[in-house]
Amino acid sequence: MDNEVSMTPPAPTPSRALATEAVHAGRDDLASLGVHAPPIDLSTTYPSYDSRDEAMRIDAFATTGSLPDGPPVYARLDNPTTGRFETALARLEGTDSAVAFASGMAALTAVLLARASQGLRHVVAVRPLYGCSDHLLGAGLLGTEVTWTDPAGIADAIRPDTGLVMVETPANPTLAEVDIRAVAHACGTVPLLVDNTFATPVLQRPVEQGARIVLHSATKYLGGHGDVMGGVVACDEEFAATLRQVRFATGGVLHPLAGYLLLRGLSTLPVRVRAASASAAELVRRLTADPRIARVHYPRIGGAMISFEVYGDPHRVISGVRLITPAVSLGSVDSLIQHPASISHRIVEEGDRRAAGVGDRLLRMSVGLEDVEDLWADLCQALSDGPVPSARTAERSLQRTAERPLQSSAGR
DSSP: OTTTOOOOOOOOTTTTTTHHHHHTTTTTTTHHHHSSSOOOOOOOOOOSOHHHHHHHHHHHHHHHOOOOSSSSTTTTTTTTHHHHHHHHHHHTOOOOEEEEEHHHHHHHHHHHHHHTTTTTEEEEESSSHHHHHHHHHHHTTTTTTEEEEEEGHHHHHOOOOEEEEESSSOOOOTTTOOOOOHHHHHHTTSSSSOOTTHHHHOOOGGGGGGGGGEEEEEETTTTTSSSOOEEEEEHHHHHHHHHHHHHHHHHHOOHHHHHHHHHHHTHHHHHHHHEEEEEEHHHHHHHHTTTEEEEEEEETOOSSSEEOOOOOOOHHHHHOOSSEOSSOOSSSSSEEETTTTTTTTTTTTTTHHTTOHHHHHTTEEOOSSSSSHHHHHHHHHHTTTTTOOOHHHHHHHHHHHHSSOOOOOOOO
């Protein structure tokens, strides 16, 4: 009939704004399915009455790493719910594909194993990185070797067996930034991996600046509510195929319920990041003028993460907050504060930690969605027991702050 309505949803529009993609990516087929919320597929296995066809599909996956056509085979290979999250994240990062894992560290492990499987075991990395990422590289637990350098030394550090260059920008916990485009140029043909956990695709899309691999601890901003753990790698389809093979072999799969929660988290990601970033910028302004604060670190691109060095005992600040939660992790709707030298970067050798700018008086705060006045009041009372420097010391500190832009020190 001429007036018959097609049940096929329209193809996604490539030029959709980020906020629109965050809400709709991975969900384009829901109307045709007759549902509004994405379904959760908790199956661990799937029936197949054609074992010959199943064998060919498994052989194809083993050979190419591409997802097989037709229904899923086994949850360690693929899951429709986590697949929706992968589709959405790839769209937000502007990559062909994305591969989800049980945690951010599982995701990084898969990347290192994928490159090592091709005989490329050497990694060039820039500190600071998240403490466990630093440890995984430095300890050689996966048979890899790392050369630590600053951004200017990347080109000279690359060897024939270099499989990866890794940076985190803004970095955990100093919020130091690197010029992604310049670093990507220095990498030549070696893939650049950017840990984009702090910035999220709301603030930067590293692939647009030359990176080839983007890593997220999805536990943080992508989930956004402190109730789900996961990791994800956004990249081209060729590398994604290899990552799927590593995931299948090692079993670091994301649970479907986690995939559902992460997809739901993406829908509010732009709103959450922008709101929390506005509060963070205001707290930075106030902390910079506070004589109890020796130095404030905040990236040029903005964001909801801040770090600052106190004149007094940082542990008293941790024990003194009442509204802000003293806890590891970040990116939740509520504000968190922690002492990196004691927790997130404790596993890094003390000398390396200090050289990277992670001093004993540094505190890192993940700003949430609370009212900024309440957050400031809580910080003020937690800082109130600390010593106030002499007028001359405070004046010198404020003068140094005024002479430089609000940004992270390189700390290297």
